[in-house]
Structures are given as C-alpha cells and as structure tokens.
Amino acid sequence: MKELTERQRLVLNFIARFIDEHSYPPTFRQIADHFKITVKAAYDHVTALKKKQKLRMLDKSSRTMEIIGSVSDDNDDEQKCFKDIPILGKVAAGPRILSEENYLGSIRIHRSMLKKQRRYFALIVCGDSMTGAGVMDGDTVIIEKNETAKNGDIVVAMIDDGYTIKRFFKRNKSIKLQSENPAYYPIYCNDVRIVGHLACVIRSY
Numbered sequence: 001m002k003e004l005t006e007r008q009r010l011v012l013n014f015i016a017r018f019i020d021e022h023s024y025p026p027t028f029r030q031i032a033d034h035f036k037i038t039v040k041a042a043y044d045h046v047t048a049l050k051k052k053q054k055l056r057m058l059d060k061s062s063r064t065m066e067i068i069g070s071v072s073d074d075n076d077d078e079q080k081c082f083k084d085i086p087i088l089g090k091v092a093a094g095p096r097i098l099s100e101e102n103y104l105g106s107i108r109i110h111r112s113m114l115k116k117q118r119r120y121f122a123l124i125v126c127g128d129s130m131t132g133a134g135v136m137d138g139d140t141v142i143i144e145k146n147e148t149a150k151n152g153d154i155v156v157a158m159i160d161d162g163y164t165i166k167r168f169f170k171r172n173k174s175i176k177l178q179s180e181n182p183a184y185y186p187i188y189c190n191d192v193r194i195v196g197h198l199a200c201v202i203r204s205y
Helices: 006-022 028-035 039-051 076-081
Strands: 083-092 106-110 120-126 140-145 153-157 164-172 174-178 185-190 194-204
Touching: 006 028, 006 083, 028 039, 083 140, 083 164, 106 140, 106 164, 106 185, 106 194, 120 164, 120 194, 140 164, 164 194
Parallel strands: 083 120
Antiparallel strands: 083 106, 120 140, 140 194, 153 164, 153 194, 164 174, 174 185
C-alpha cells in the first residue's frame, strides 16, 4: 500500500485532532476552510485516506468518519503547546443581535492561556459597549464554556434568542447585564442563559 502524501498526513492529523477535541468529526467544509482548499479537494483527500485504510465512513457523510488505528503526528510538540479553538459566530457588544452560530474557522491559542480540562469557543465582537473592559469592535474573544456566573464576571448571555457580551450582576431575583461604556444603559432581566465566561481577547492591529 502506498504511503500517505504530506498533505494526506496533515489532513488525517487534523481530522484526528478535531475528533479528539469535539467528540465528532469535521465536515468537508471545515477541512477545506482549515487548509484553504476547495470542498472537492477536501473530499478527494478523505477518499484517498479511505482507500489507504486510514479512515472509514459509513456513507458519504463526513460526520460518519472514523480513524482506523493510531495517528502519528510529527507536530506533537506543537500540539502540546497550542490548541485550535473554533470560531462559532458573532456576538453583540452593543444592542443585542442574533448570534450567527456558524463555524467561521478556528484560531490557534497557546495552551498556557487556557485552563486544563475546560472547553472553549471563540466569537467575533460586534459593537462598542464593552470598550471600558478592553473588548473592542472586531475583537475575537475566547470564551470558556460555563453556565453559571459570579457578580462581576464578563459573560456571553442569551436573552430572547439574542446573544450579548456584558458584565454580570445578580441582585435579588433580578439580573443586570452591565455595559462598560457609559453610552449604553444596563439590561435588567429575569430570564438569562449564561453560555460562557470571557477568557481572553485576541486583537489584530
């Protein structure tokens, strides 16, 4: 049996890491986006990996992919230092908007910035209501998944099917979501679902 090409090895390693981090395989679109190739090229690489008995699929759906045997990754040292965090859409730092919960790619973060045994995702900030906390329009925020919050935490919360990033305060039975910009009034509500806490902010100048 022919050996894997360099690109096939990288694709196989990406699929294995994705399954390890998410507990389900990536789509062909996610493979294509990661490697900046077409969806057809991603499908062709997966087909080649099947023929070389490195992958199995129950049908033509990428979500049924399974790794056969173990995967040797020449980039083990890099993987020990970095983690790919999925970017899942946009979040409002201003008037509430519906979150665009679509996979927009991933961002690689050094593991020293993350807590062990915690799950993370990333969002792109829209708006300027949190500038006082150093969260600017266009920033990428890394969010630690957590459904509870303490007073003063900066959280991503869902209200009326919209997502927003604000500072959390609970007072009696009411919850206040406080902006960090005096131009915006706080949001008072009783029914809030906490999605996660702000872990770090990534900004390109």
